[in-house]
Amino acid sequence: MENNLKCQDSQKKLLKLFLSTLYISTFTFGGGFVIITFMKRKFVDELHWIEEDEMLDLTALAQSAPGAIAVNASILVGWRIAGFFGILIAIIGTILPPMLILSVISFFYSTFASNLYVALVLKGMQAGVAAVILDVVCELGLNIVKEKSIIKNLVMIVGFIATFFFHVNVIYIIVIATIVGIGKELWRFKEVKK
Known part of the structure; x- marks a missing residue:
């Protein structure tokens, strides 16, 4: 049932x-x-x-x-x-x-x-x-x-400026944001392990 x-x-x-x-x-x-x-x-x-x-x-x-x-x-x-x-x-x-x-x-x-x-x-x-x-x-x-994450806000602002003003390809922005995100999480994981 x-x-x-x-x-x-x-x-x-x-x-x-x-x-x-x-x-x-x-x-x-x-x-x-x-x-x-x-x-x-x-x-x-x-x-x-x-x-x-x-x-x-x-x-x-x-x-x-x-x-x-x-x-x-x-x-x-x-x-x-x-x-x-x-x-x-x-x-x-x-x-x-x-x-x-x-x-x-x-x-x-x-x-x-x-x-x-x-x-x-x-x-x-x-x-x-x-x-x-x-x-x-x-x-x-x-x-x-x-x-209120400094890193996320910085990525958002830099990504907007790069796209809007400098016409940077969005693929590069996504790749860089991904690397920053992975780096941030690895850093956080390393700090938690201590």
């Missing part, structure tokens, strides 16, 4: 994960950082399946791994929530809407490409996407500032 209840709870969780990723992917325009925002709101703020600092870590991993950040984030969130089956469910929920939408658009591409109203809608969506990305950056940045 107890195993049956656990199985039902697991199935409900997988269904909720699938419907959540399907919904997020269907109504998210603008790329990976936008989907990360909606995932945070759903899985951290609403469902409380993931802690906020853990979502930051998953976001960093998703961005660092090769491939689409939305799929990478879905893989990590799915794994964290429900293991291997969570990965499968989250990936299917994430890739299904874009595949269907792109199939329809590619079929009618010539009609869409020359339509003035479609072009205007896309321009309006660009502004909305920029606002959502700015919201994510501010929220995640404030969380780092609240931690």
